Amino acid sequence: MTNIREIARLAGVSTATVSRVLNNHPYVNEEKRRKVLELIDRLDYVPNSSATSLKKGMTRIVGVVSSLYTASSTSFIQAFSLIAQRHGFNIMIFLTDQDPGKEKVALEMLRSKQLDALVCLHRANEWNFIESYAKYGPIVTWQRLVSDRIPSVFMDQYEGYRLGLEHLHARGFRRILNVYSSRGLNTPQRMRAYADFAAAHELGGSGHPDFHGKMSLEDGEELAHWWIDQSDPPDAIACSNDDVAAGLLTELRRRGVSVPGEVGILGFDNNNLARLLDLSTVHYPSDKQAENAFSILLDRLGQPAPQPHALAFELIARQST
Amino acid sequence: MTNIREIARLAGVSTATVSRVLNNHPYVNEEKRRKVLELIDRLDYVPNSSATSLKKGMTRIVGVVSSLYTASSTSFIQAFSLIAQRHGFNIMIFLTDQDPGKEKVALEMLRSKQLDALVCLHRANEWNFIESYAKYGPIVTWQRLVSDRIPSVFMDQYEGYRLGLEHLHARGFRRILNVYSSRGLNTPQRMRAYADFAAAHELGGSGHPDFHGKMSLEDGEELAHWWIDQSDPPDAIACSNDDVAAGLLTELRRRGVSVPGEVGILGFDNNNLARLLDLSTVHYPSDKQAENAFSILLDRLGQPAPQPHALAFELIARQST
DNA sequence: TTGTAAGCGTTATCAG
């Protein structure tokens, strides 16, 4: 394998000079530079990145930990990947599937310096376990977390959820069922938003206890069966995300229930599926959050980082309400 | 930073002995081994992976090049990731978005030995360009390709497509429109399958020219508008994949068209979306293909590899036909 | 069973 020494020998210079050419250092004789460059080209030479990483103490790879590919995590990852590339970083994705062991693989790679930093979309281990890895490199999360070791690009969902609820109210829905997710700390904020909303409009509940821990298409489908079984069902359902709303909507329609005629459905996130199914939803700017996450990482790595974006929710009114 | 020399010094042994303990070599005095292990634990030592990679000439990372996350690529990647992990390999995903430059990033990482191998789900550059990188490490593809440099785990779709067409015929559809994708060499095989099918049943076409280059949800939606505009539309549409079928189905129903009453729709792949929307489709075993891809890579890396699976299509009859 | 020492391929310091 052709290495830097080979190039140096053939060019009649030292490895130091070749390295200088490689790294665009000033003070290299123009003729030698050309000669070196020509040899690099001719011998199809490329620096061995393990050697460079070892020497520089940096791999320029950032790990992305996600439990699975949902529409919303995909959009985050897409944006994160883009901005990372623009700064000369590559990303390595870890699908944990909620398995703590798989998440640990990523954490261990940070520890062994195969990764410079980590962004954690969904965690599988306890926070204090993850925090114990923060000493090996910067970690940032998308979930809500108040920690000095692990910054978060999480957005307070109180405002977004309130926006959605007000929309349901404006469209005439009164007996609103809340379907919450469970992981992360979104739920308490959404519950607070609902409580304030209900108080402001002097509303009772839907007559049914709210749901918790629902986040998938399948959860939405089960919810549809539940709704059909009720003698006195809610007139609107505010879902934890677009996937749940999508499962709910399609299964209800499949069973002949009219949406929004018999029941209004609100999603959350504004992903592709929501667009496809004409779901009313709340736009959650995950791409901007991804860029913010990268900025934080870059900053903690001691590199010049762009200013973070200001973030805002937006209501997207479509056919399901 | 604590390194192997530090451990060796504290344990009163040489770095060679520590390395032997680390790599489970035999012939290490039990007491020394315990001592070393204890120090490793106490000092929270972990080998620097850049150093190991440099020395071993291997990173145990495999790159996965995909143009984007579709339901079917996700299922391939999921399965690939799983089997790779079981063999002590990690994967690095590259979303190219059809951008040749982004694909080149992955190829260059193979060249610079940051990656041991590459699996290419969708290519962005010309094949001969990609092939020129095969000398740097094994590359395998999911697309159809006949090349001695780049093996393929592609499945001949003739049989799968024929299966789908026979199903449409059995359900009474006669004027079938084919919607083909364009990339890769699936299309000629599917066209051949249709030609043979039509000849066997003495069928004419749908009265419309087939479509080409359709692969996304959006394409499906546009197709729905086209269908509605026809005075004499086809009675069934065989789609290039489940995404197109899903877009077509939802948009048609949104416009009040009855499926399968007025038109039958057949997908291809059998992904989650197909399940959700009750789409009839042809099951394409992408998980098994992923495992085969990994086996090939492992074998070319000179490691013992599992036997590849035999692969077969399966018709999944649901509500859309 | 163990240690010495020679790499792996770079980068960076320090003289010149």
Next chain:
DNA sequence: CTGATAACGCTTACAA
């Protein structure tokens, strides 16, 4: 502007 040379942290003959 350039070249020796010492790291970076690990593995592995080779010798003992």
